[in-house]
Amino acid sequence: MPPTRSQAQRDAVTVEIAFAVVTGALAGGLVFLLCAAPALWGPVAASWRGSWLMASAVLGGAACAFRVVRVLRRWGHPSHPGRTSPDS
Secondary structure, eight states: OOOOOOHHHHHHHHHHHHHHHHHHHHHHHHHHHHHHHHHHHSSOOHHHHHHHHHHHHHHHHHHHHHHHHHHHHHHHOTTSTTOOOTTO
């Protein structure tokens, strides 16, 4: 049976998850806007806009997922300076 975590440890995990999700959403939104800008305000033909926006959405979602995974994996790694592992 795994050891129970203190309230401080559970709070730290919650804060880190919230940080990962918020920064992931910001990163994904920024990537989407940067990729979609030509289709929204630029010289992209109307026949390409739907595909361009779909590709931008996929890249934005991938950037969001990458950021969330990266933050949470780095945080849980015990050798990362300045952070504590959720099990410590």
